[in-house]
Amino acid sequence: MKIAMISEHASPLAALGGVDAGGQNVHVAALSEALAKRGHHVTVYTRRDATELPERVRVGRGLEVVHVDAGPARHVPKDDLLPYMGELADGVSRDWGQRPPDVVHGHFWMSGLAALDAARRPETGYRVPMLQTFHALGTVKRRHQGAEDTSPEERRWLEPGVGRSADRIIATCSDEVFELKAMGIATGKISIAPCGVDLNFFSPEGPVAARKRRYRILSVGRLVRRKGVDLVIRSLPYLKAAGFEDVELLIVGGGGDSTVMHKDPEIRRLLDLAAELGVSGHVTLQGQVPRAEMPGIFRSADAVVCAPWYEPFGIVPLEAMACGVPVVAAAVGGLRDTVVDHATGLHVPPRDPEAIASALSLLLENPTLRAKLGQAGERRARTRYSWDRVAAETEKAYQLAVAGAPASASAGIVPMEGAAL
Ligand code: UDP
The missing domain is CATH 3.40.50.2000 (Glycogen Phosphorylase B;)
Structure with a gap:
């Protein structure tokens, strides 16, 4: 044709x-x-x-x-x-x-x-x-x-x-x-x-980006309000209260690299929020990351969180699944099809930082569960979502x-x- x-x-x-x-x-x-x-x-x-x-x-x-x-x-x-x-x-x-x-x-x-x-x-x-x-x-x-x-x-x-x-x-x-x-x-x-998802590119095997702390939670996407990155930052105090002190939230995305990103009002808002909640030391804003580096970043995470208010589809969870990483996803839009609750990740109600923290706690305290959900995610990505x-x-x-x-x-x-x- x-x-x-x-x-x-x-x-x-x-x-x-x-x-x-x-x-x-x-x-x-x-x-x-x-x-x-x-x-x-x-x-x-x-x-x-x-x-x-x-x-x-x-x-x-x-x-x-x-x-x-x-x-x-x-x-x-x-x-x-x-x-x-x-x-x-x-x-x-x-x-x-x-x-x-x-x-x-x-x-x-x-x-x-x-x-x-x-x-x-x-x-x-x-x-x-x-x-x-x-x-x-x-x-x-x-x-x-x-x-x-x-x-x-x-x-x-x-x-x-x-x-x-x-x-x-x-x-x-x-x-x-x-x-x-x-x-x-x-x-x-x-x-x-x-x-x-490009299954040759996003897979569990390959280089893994270095991490700063014992646990890494990852958020990837355009930094627009509806993506709910602030909700993930708001989940950090609950996570700390649950005993997870040594956690880094890595935020990938935003309109430029780390040299220009601080001018972005949405990034300022997120940094101010982290400071207000006393979790600045746990949040890293990476800015826009070239495609070639994305698989290594996914592989370096214990869990990927997608907490949008709504999501027409959402490719990020598929990329995480293809890399064998479990996904905590708001149960909205396309995320209800791609992420299977308690099989390839955990669903949480939209706009609920406490629920995000509970789901993350469950994953962080349980490496066997993380591996099980990650492997099932990879299988699901391979069998259903090849281009x-x-x-x-x-x-x-x-x-x-x-x-x-x-x-x-x-x-x-x-x-x-x-x-x-
Ligand atoms: N992405 C990227 N580098 C970045 C931020 C995002 O390569 O710094 C990619 C991400 O891996 C995914 C896409 O941009 O492939 C975002 O797609 P998604 O469907 O999740 O969100 P949308 O942008 O459509 O709302």
Whole structure:
């Protein structure tokens, strides 16, 4: 198949760990690579966010990245990119010319708009089957972030519109299916294909990063409030009270390396919180860590904690599991599918530092349990979450979309009853 991926803000070539660069970048890069390995030809379209980027980058056999001029050639926060989606669609459509792909796959709601626009231009005479992966849903974000949600107002009606107009939706977890249904999207056109993990790269064998203290707890991810890193810091006094004095919480992620990270307000907030709780000596903020160093860091941990308020999928727990490390995870979103309670890790209620501390105590005092959960996690990652398996599931969804999509263009987004577009 000739496959076009559109990922407006999350380039497969970007460095990870900054505010807008995380799981979606990994997902688009690894899925595209796995599809190319299965013999497909994949082009990923992303927005040019630096002047020096070449127009086309050949990443490997059957895989290229195209940087499309859409808005200023510099970093623009993802929530400010909506005005440039028309330009992005123009660039994609120009690149297709008279040779459209067999399918177009939008990643994130805004790319979905550009994908639908490019796929259904009456003047081209073709209609490309369009699939959508949302990665995150505005409804869920609003529910948890309220007034702090910086998404454009239009997301309220454009995102469900993308869902209704897409030929197929690829949800990454079962929780998302319920959310999509609640948005008025027919479940019959939803496929589930989770994110995967690179099992050659993330594995229990290999170098192990040095640790500072007897026990290491690890938190990895973009440092945005909803990731709940503050809740893990808040669990440390309980852990100390339970007798675990010699503990280090290593926090990986944040917008830069250790030289610039102290300017970041979220990092200041976390450091202030640690000082206020008297646990500064137990917290290390590492900043953004290059991909190559991540497996060694995972392997150095006794437990990885993921305590988000909500999580559309969450690749970090899979990476931890693939490295044989048990995961303490808030029982939300994708973490309910990936982490199996008392089998590959421990579930805790969301926003509950005391529960995080109890789960960590159980793991730290019991090396046999840690090893058992770690080994089961590795098995689960290997049997269910290889990128090749995810690509095979995605391929099935593409085939269903090709079989089911009407042949000619019918422009626009399917409006919600009474909604102004
Ligand atoms: N990551 C990284 N270096 C960092 C911070 C994060 O390589 O400094 C990677 C991490 O290993 C994972 C991804 O960024 O692959 C984060 O994905 P996840 O789905 O957990 O969170 P998201 O960013 O999508 O919210």
